Amino acid sequence: MNILKLFLSFLKIGAFSFGGGYAMLPLIRKEIIEVHGWLTVKEFIDILAVVEMTPGPVAINSATFLGYKVAGIWGSIAATVGVILPSIVIILIIAHFLSKFRESPYVDYAFRGIRPVVLGLVTSAALTVAKDAIIDIKSLIIGGVLFYFVSFKDMHPIAAIILAGIAGAIIY
Amino acid sequence: MKLLFKMFNTFFKIGAFTIGGGYAMLPLIQDEVVEKNKWLTPEEFMDILAIAEVTPGPVAVNTSTYVGYKMAGIKGALICTLGTVLPSFTIILLIVKFFWQYRENPTIDKVFLGIRPAVAALIFSAVYKLGRNMQLNIQKIIGAALTVFAIIILDISPIIIILIAAFGSIGYFKHKEKGI
Numbered sequence: 189m190n191i192l193k194l195f196l197s198f199l200k201i202g203a204f205s206f207g208g209g210y211a212m213l214p215l216i217r218k219e220i221i222e223v224h225g226w227l228t229v230k231e232f233i234d235i236l237a238v239v240e241m242t243p244g245p246v247a248i249n250s251a252t253f254l255g256y257k258v259a260g261i262w263g264s265i266a267a268t269v270g271v272i273l274p275s276i277v278i279i280l281i282i283a284h285f286l287s288k289f290r291e292s293p294y295v296d297y298a299f300r301g302i303r304p305v306v307l308g309l310v311t312s313a314a315l316t317v318a319k320d321a322i323i324d325i326k327s328l329i330i331g332g333v334l335f336y337f338v339s340f341k342d343m344h345p346i347a348a349i350i351l352a353g354i355a356g357a358i359i360y
Numbered sequence: 361m362k363l364l365f366k367m368f369n370t371f372f373k374i375g376a377f378t379i380g381g382g383y384a385m386l387p388l389i390q391d392e393v394v395e396k397n398k399w400l401t402p403e404e405f406m407d408i409l410a411i412a413e414v415t416p417g418p419v420a421v422n423t424s425t426y427v428g429y430k431m432a433g434i435k436g437a438l439i440c441t442l443g444t445v446l447p448s449f450t451i452i453l454l455i456v457k458f459f460w461q462y463r464e465n466p467t468i469d470k471v472f473l474g475i476r477p478a479v480a481a482l483i484f485s486a487v488y489k490l491g492r493n494m495q496l497n498i499q500k501i502i503g504a505a506l507t508v509f510a511i512i513i514l515d516i517s518p519i520i521i522i523l524i525a526a527f528g529s530i531g532y533f534k535h536k537e538k539g540i
Contacts, residue, residue, distance in 0.1 A: 202416060203416055203417075205416050205417070212418075238455060239452075241379060241468070241472055242451055242455065243377055243378055243448060244376070244378065244444075244445075244447055244451065244452075245378075245385070245418040245420045245421065245444070245445075246418070247418040247421075248421075248448045248449065249448050252449050252452040252453065253452050253455075256452070257456070264449070264453060268445065268449055271417075271418075272421050272445060274416055274417055275415065275417025275421045275425065276417075276421065276425050276438075276441055278415050278417070279411070279421075279422050279425040279426050279429070279437075280425060280437060282415065283425070283426050283430060283437075284429075293533070294530055297529050297532075297533040297534070299406075299407050301503075301528055302406075302410045302522055302526050302529070303403070303406045303410075304494075304501075304502075304504045304507070305410070305503060305507045305518075305521055305522055306406045306413075306522075307490050307500070307504040307507070308504035308506070308507025308508045308510075308511070308521075309409070309413060309507060309511065309518055309521075310383060310386060310409070310483065310487050311504060311507075311508050312507070312511040312512050313383035314383070314483035314484045314486075315508070315512060316512070317383070317476070317480045318480035318484070321477045321479060322477055322480065327477040330474055330477040330481075331477035331480050331481040331484075334482070335481040335484050338482060338485040339485040339488045344391065345377070345388045345391055345482050346377045348478050348481070348482060349377060349475055349478055349479075349482075352474040352475050352477065353471040353474050353475050354471075356470050356472065356473045356475060357467055357470045357474065359474070360469075360470040
């Protein structure tokens with residue numbers, strides 16, 4: 189029964205969290221701790237720390253982890269499918285209609301206005317991450333050097349992440 | 361069949377190597393989907409980012425579903441999304457089962473002190489590449505700067521800003537059409 193409840197909880201989380209990842213956490217916390225009492229606050233915070241440093245979307249990581257803690261492997265599958273199902277359905281509907289209305293001048297006008305906003309959104313995300321990540325001169329150098337190589341020398345992002353991890357282990 | 365496999369592979373790689381979620385995934389998606397494979401144009405990439413922002417759910421799932429659908433219909437959408445989700449799903453299960461007790465390891469902390477500035481650098485380079493591809497003029501730069509101000513200083517929801525920009529832009533171009 190927990191498995192069905194997990195699925196429905198995460199379906200709700202997937203359907204109502206805008207802005208992805210971190211924006212989902214308050215809703216996840218409410219469902220898992222307050223509504224169902226599946227985990228304690230301490231357990232939840234420990235899990236978040238791991239989720240943050242594991243590759244992949246925060247929403248998927250949390251769903252898999254919490255689902256497993258609550259109901260084992262089937263719980264993790266139920267929670268993960270639940271959290272992605274709403275996005276898949278909504279995006280399929282939008283993609284379907286967009287391919288029909290691509291030629292409409294209104295769609296074109298709307299996106300022409302939105303594109304600079306997207307540039308601003310990504311810039312804001314970069315600034316927010318930088319605020320927590322650039323804590324001293326060493327991290328500033330890592331960030332600056334990698335920005336140069338990725339932007340101007342075509343370094344692959346995966347190579348940048350691996351190099352940065354090695355650099356961190358050596359210099360800290 | 362070959363394309364489907366390549367799509368799965370690409371999104372599997374994206375899912376496996378992005379740490380920090382959400383916007384930290386953009387540089388890799390941009391690199392693989394726009395620059396290397398050219399499955400999306402730079403404009404389409406920005407449009408899907410806007411759509412991902414006004415619809416619920418993880419940005420990576422939204423993007424992979426959209427790209428998959430565009431390239432190969434519903435089958436493509438499911439395969440790309442599975443590729444994105446599978447690495448996290450597997451890694452998390454391994455962690456819960458085997459590595460949960462090592463979570464306070466000092467070397468891991470140091471590695472992450474190095475990775476965090478790299479994530480910031482990658483997102484800034486995504487900004488640089490987006491800007492390079494969109495023929496920036498003074499109006500677009502002001503629009504982007506106002507957005508940064510609204511998000512960081514005024515703490516306004518991105519959804520509201522996107523909706524204002526969309527309807528404002530439609531109004532502006534309609535007005536311009538009538539004027540001519």
